[in-house]
Amino acid sequence: MGGKPEYIILIMASTFINYIAGIGIGSSNIQKRKNIFLGISLFSNLGLLFGFKYFNFFSDSLRAILQQFSIQLNPITLKILMPVGISFYTLQCLSYTIDVYRGEIKPERHLGYFAVYISFFPKLLLGPIERAKNLLPQFYEKHYFDYKRVTDGLKLMLWGFFKKVVIADQLAISVNMVFDNIQDYTGTPLILATLFFAFQIYCDFSGYSDIAIGSAQIMGIRMMDNFNRPYFSRSISEFWRRWHISLSSWFKDYLYIPLGGNRVSVPRWYVNLLIVFIVSGLWHGANWTFIVWGALHGFYLIFEIITKPFKNRLLQITWMVRSPKLVQVLEIGFTFTLINIGWIFFRANSLSDALYVFANIFRGLSFNLLESGLGLGRLDFAYIFGIIGFMELIHLLQGRTQIRPFLSDKPVLLRWGIYVTMIVLILLFGVFDETEFIYSQF
Amino acid sequence: MRPDKIKFVKNGMLFLFILVVTILALNHLYISLVQHNLISYRKEVLYAEDLNTFKNKEIEFAFFGDSHATFAVNPLYINNSYNFGINHGNYIETYYKLRKIVEQDNLKVDTIFLELDLHTFSGTFNEPQDRFSNLEIAGEMLSLREISELREESWWSIIMERYFPVFGGGMSLTESVITKPKLTSLYFGWEKHTKDFSQLEDNTKKDYAYGKYNVHFGENPVRISKVPLIYFIKTLTYAKDNKIKVIFIKYPVSKEYDEMITNKNIQKEDYYTRIFAYVDEILGEEFVVLDYYGLFFDNPEYFNDDDHLNYIGAEVFSRKISEDLNSCIDEGPEMNKNVC
Numbered sequence: 125m126g127g128k129p130e131y132i133i134l135i136m137a138s139t140f141i142n143y144i145a146g147i148g149i150g151s152s153n154i155q156k157r158k159n160i161f162l163g164i165s166l167f168s169n170l171g172l173l174f175g176f177k178y179f180n181f182f183s184d185s186l187r188a189i190l191q192q193f194s195i196q197l198n199p200i201t202l203k204i205l206m207p208v209g210i211s212f213y214t215l216q217c218l219s220y221t222i223d224v225y226r227g228e229i230k231p232e233r234h235l236g237y238f239a240v241y242i243s244f245f246p247k248l249l250l251g252p253i254e255r256a257k258n259l260l261p262q263f264y265e266k267h268y269f270d271y272k273r274v275t276d277g278l279k280l281m282l283w284g285f286f287k288k289v290v291i292a293d294q295l296a297i298s299v300n301m302v303f304d305n306i307q308d309y310t311g312t313p314l315i316l317a318t319l320f321f322a323f324q325i326y327c328d329f330s331g332y333s334d335i336a337i338g339s340a341q342i343m344g345i346r347m348m349d350n351f352n353r354p355y356f357s358r359s360i361s362e363f364w365r366r367w368h369i370s371l372s373s374w375f376k377d378y379l380y381i382p383l384g385g386n387r388v389s390v391p392r393w394y395v396n397l398l399i400v401f402i403v404s405g406l407w408h409g410a411n412w413t414f415i416v417w418g419a420l421h422g423f424y425l426i427f428e429i430i431t432k433p434f435k436n437r438l439l440q441i442t443w444m445v446r447s448p449k450l451v452q453v454l455e456i457g458f459t460f461t462l463i464n465i466g467w468i469f470f471r472a473n474s475l476s477d478a479l480y481v482f483a484n485i486f487r488g489l490s491f492n493l494l495e496s497g498l499g500l501g502r503l504d505f506a507y508i509f510g511i512i513g514f515m516e517l518i519h520l521l522q523g524r525t526q527i528r529p530f531l532s533d534k535p536v537l538l539r540w541g542i543y544v545t546m547i548v549l550i551l552l553f554g555v556f557d558e559t560e561f562i563y564s565q566f
Numbered sequence: 567m568r569p570d571k572i573k574f575v576k577n578g579m580l581f582l583f584i585l586v587v588t589i590l591a592l593n594h595l596y597i598s599l600v601q602h603n604l605i606s607y608r609k610e611v612l613y614a615e616d617l618n619t620f621k622n623k624e625i626e627f628a629f630f631g632d633s634h635a636t637f638a639v640n641p642l643y644i645n646n647s648y649n650f651g652i653n654h655g656n657y658i659e660t661y662y663k664l665r666k667i668v669e670q671d672n673l674k675v676d677t678i679f680l681e682l683d684l685h686t687f688s689g690t691f692n693e694p695q696d697r698f699s700n701l702e703i704a705g706e707m708l709s710l711r712e713i714s715e716l717r718e719e720s721w722w723s724i725i726m727e728r729y730f731p732v733f734g735g736g737m738s739l740t741e742s743v744i745t746k747p748k749l750t751s752l753y754f755g756w757e758k759h760t761k762d763f764s765q766l767e768d769n770t771k772k773d774y775a776y777g778k779y780n781v782h783f784g785e786n787p788v789r790i791s792k793v794p795l796i797y798f799i800k801t802l803t804y805a806k807d808n809k810i811k812v813i814f815i816k817y818p819v820s821k822e823y824d825e826m827i828t829n830k831n832i833q834k835e836d837y838y839t840r841i842f843a844y845v846d847e848i849l850g851e852e853f854v855v856l857d858y859y860g861l862f863f864d865n866p867e868y869f870n871d872d873d874h875l876n877y878i879g880a881e882v883f884s885r886k887i888s889e890d891l892n893s894c895i896d897e898g899p900e901m902n903k904n905v906c
Binding site: 269270503504507544547548551552553554555 | 581588723735
């Protein structure tokens with residue numbers, strides 16, 4: 125992932141092409157011309173993404189496949205860095221031109237506002253992937269200073285920093301140690317590293333989203349929520365309504381529905397789901413691990429759809445329908461386990477590493493965490509489980525009430541005490557070693 | 567200004583004030599409870615006291631190096647000596663330490679003992695971020711700007727680490743508040759460690775050795791890093807210019823450590839040939855090498871772990887150095903690398 129200054133030209137070119145394409149589509153009554161402008165937009169955005177992100181992956185994969193047939197090929201490999209945020213702003217550009225093409229929005233005629241829509245700094249690097257119909261009109265509004273709005277934005281940023289610096293980066297130390305030296309571990313450390321990664325990636329990405337949404341809020345810009353307590357999901361389909369919402373809804377609107385969604389034959393529906401999740405996996409990274417991760421989630425969903433009647437029947441037979449709380453806990457636990465299985469592929473450096481984890485995760489299990497080989501002491505474990513527990517407690521509270529209005533009703537001493545404590549925790553327990561956001565590599 | 571803005575500025579300033587006061591209090595607590603209990607800091611405090619005990623401000627034998635030296639050399643058994651070793655130390659720190667001793671503390675040093683172990687110049691052991699772990703002490707030897715260059719970190723981050731060490735130090739602070747710190751005994755820079763490596767099971771010994779291999783040679787394949795080598799040369803030149811004699815020591819390691827690095831193809835002869843080429847260039851024949859690498863292969867009971875001596879090993883080893891020095895000196899004032 126690269127932040128070379130010359131890559132600004134890329135985003136400028138992308139902005140200009142999509143601006144022209146939008147106007148071209150919007151101002152033409154001839155369908156063929158609209159198609160040409162849409163084609164230009166699709167070609168430029170997908171071409172950019174392919175060239176910078178996927179070319180080497182496909183090139184290497186082709187070489188590997190041909191090698192299986194004893195055909196030696198030395199394909200071209202591009203020695204380029206992937207521009208920062210390219211996966212995010214290309215999707216945003218695509219959604220804009222497609223929305224104009226569909227007649228859902230009018231094309232933006234002011235190049236400056238359009239450029240701000242594409243490159244609005246809080247969401248440029250890692251989203252949320254905003255839609256033009258939500259963001260563009262807000263740039264035309266006048267924004268006055270509002271004490272509540274500004275302080276609410278700051279509070280959200282604070283929570284985001286807490287999740288990123290205190291939780292995610294702390295967990296990253298153990299996770300990286302295990303996954304980057306995977307052959308050195310079996311059993312408990314593999315389980316712990318997988319579990320830690322689940323919270324690391326959540327805190328890392330949702331932390332960034334909170335910082336982005338909070339900083340936009342300070343400026344008076346409302347951005348869409350990107351996460352909604354995803355690990356409390358009772359099914360995989362619910363998980364995808366709560367995890368990286370801006371991406372899930374993007375794929376739903378611009379890939380799943382155009383493919384026919386669920387208004388097709390059942391086998392075709394399953395194929396549609398698989399296509400969407402494989403493409404989603406590929407969007408995350410040019411590596412087979414992400415493709416398998418995406419496909420796995422596609423299979424999870426298909427499995428969920430197929431087994432839903434059986435599950436309902438089973439609940440009735442076993443009288444568990446009478447204990448909805450118990451069912452809820454079991455469903456959350458089961459879904460969380462499935463998600464964690466997927467995270468193994470997502471985090472592993474290669475498919476063989478992921479398979480190594482599956483082969484060895486229950487080998488040499490020990491319940492003595494202190495001898496897990498992660499180099500963590502009693503206090504470290506207490507701290508890690510403590511901060512995760514604290515975050516989940518806040519999430520539970522969030523399920524019942526909105527935290528920020530809830531805090532606003534409390535006495536100033538208590539409120540400020542909480543804010544000071546949070547900042548102090550960030551400064552004291554944060555990991556400050558230039559750790560990047562995980563999603564910045566995508 | 568609108569009332570909203572006035573309220574925001576007022577509340578913001580008050581909030582910042584409370585925050586800064588809280589941070590300063592915690593920082594002070596961290597410095598007194600954590601930083602001043604660190605072995606590197608305690609050594610400096612004791613050294614300041616020990617300075618007064620040196621007759622005519624003269625030290626005959628000054629030992630420099632990393633933890634191998636700090637664990638192994640007990641000055642009690644070597645007449646008029648001091649252990650200036652620094653845990654995870656390197657030649658950059660050795661150079662500045664020697665300069666401080668001679669120029670700031672006005673100590674007259676007759677002979678310096680420099681560590682020449684297999685990992686001494688390795689890339690893994692000499693990562694820039696590991697240089698000068700205690701900035702309070704390092705700040706007395708060189709400027710923070712120089713430290714930031716040597717550490718390859720921004721000046722801003724060095725300033726923060728120097729004056730606000732509490733940032734990122736929450737775990738250490740919590741630990742020091744809830745548990746009483748176990749302080750290692752020190753004597754003239756020597757650290758007393760009491761574990762017995764021979765009591766460990768064979769597999770555990772191998773695990774220790776593998777762990778230490780990773781610390782010494784792990785991911786970075788460079789055997790002789792540039793910056794430590796430059797400072798090694800600077801140290802030798804400084805010693806020569808100040809008429810300080812130089813003796814090199816290869817510290818003892820356990821058999822398990824040796825087996826591990828042999829299995830991992832860590833070159834020994836080629837490495838020392840390259841190092842001594844530099845030494846020859848600066849010192850000519852004016853140095854001695856004490857090779858104790860395999861001295862205690864059959865004495866695991868002398869080790870605290872796979873490559874550090876415990877207090878018994880340190881006594882035996884220090885007596886051995888003392889004897890060898892006597893024999894060196896007995897053979898004449900002109901020291902030669904073939905003497906010991």
